[in-house]
Amino acid sequence: MRRLRRSFLTRDSHVVAPELLNKLLVAGPCVGRIVEVEAYDSTDPASHTFRGVTKRNAIMFGRAGHLYVYFTYGMHHCANVVTGRVGDGQAVLLRAVTPMSGLDVMAARRGRTLHLADGPGKLCQAFGLDLSANGTDLCVGGAIGLYDDGVPPPELPLITPRIGISVGVDTPWRWVASSGT
DNA sequence: GGAACGATCTGC
DNA sequence: CAGATCGTTCCC
Incomplete structure (x- = not known):
């Protein structure tokens, strides 16, 4: 299991x-396989970066491979992987993972044993990701990071419009690793 | 200064 | 299907 290369992420979201x-x-004892993602960039009215740099979205305009965490709905966090080049304002929202390790820790944080990380808010709660993790470099092999264990991406992921937005609703920038065959 | 609104989740 | 709950952003 090797850490993801930054060059892998320095491309369009x-x-x-x-x-x-x-x-x-990976976040401490918690490991999950990414199974659902969405792309955002600064040309996109649904993106936090659509109207330029602010205090909140500054990380998204920074270097690829860093974690952009934001707080929303007064109670949830969402985690993104910054992509592209400095100044681009691109990121990939991590919407769901399949828990692989640290299930006990996730269950304790979530207060239940089912649906541990099958949504962006649930994922952050299970993995303990909050604003204190905003800006973390995911490509240096630290306790919080992205890793590759050799399993390739699905050849035919499900592709759909993104979830929970009110603009840019037709852009098919959501990818789901379909289960089965 | 104030109001509106979320890249959501949960329980009814 | 509506309520929770508060930081960020935008408008006056």
Whole structure:
């Protein structure tokens, strides 16, 4: 299991996103296989970066391979992997992972044993990702990072419009690792 | 200064 | 299907 190379992420979010499927997200004892992602970039009205740099989205305009965490709905966090080049304002939202290790820790944080990380808010709660993890470099092999265990991305992921947005609703920038065959 | 609104989740 | 709950952003 080797850490992801930064060069792998230094490309357009909608190109990187499907290739992040089946990679591993690690945060302390918690490991999960990425199975659902969405792409955002600064040309996209649904993106936090659409209207330029702000205090919140500054990480998204920074270097690829860093973690962009934001707080929303007054109670949830969402985690993104910054892609592209400095100044681009691109990222891939991690929407769901399949838990692989640290299930006990995830269950304790979630307060249940089912549906541990099958949604962006649930994923962050299970993996303990909050604003203190915002800006973390995921490509240096640290406790929080992205890793590759050799499992390739699915050849035919499900591709759909993105979830939970009110603009840019027709852009098919959501990728799901379909289960089975 | 104030109001509106979320890249969501849960329980009814 | 509506309520929770608060930081960020935008408008006056």
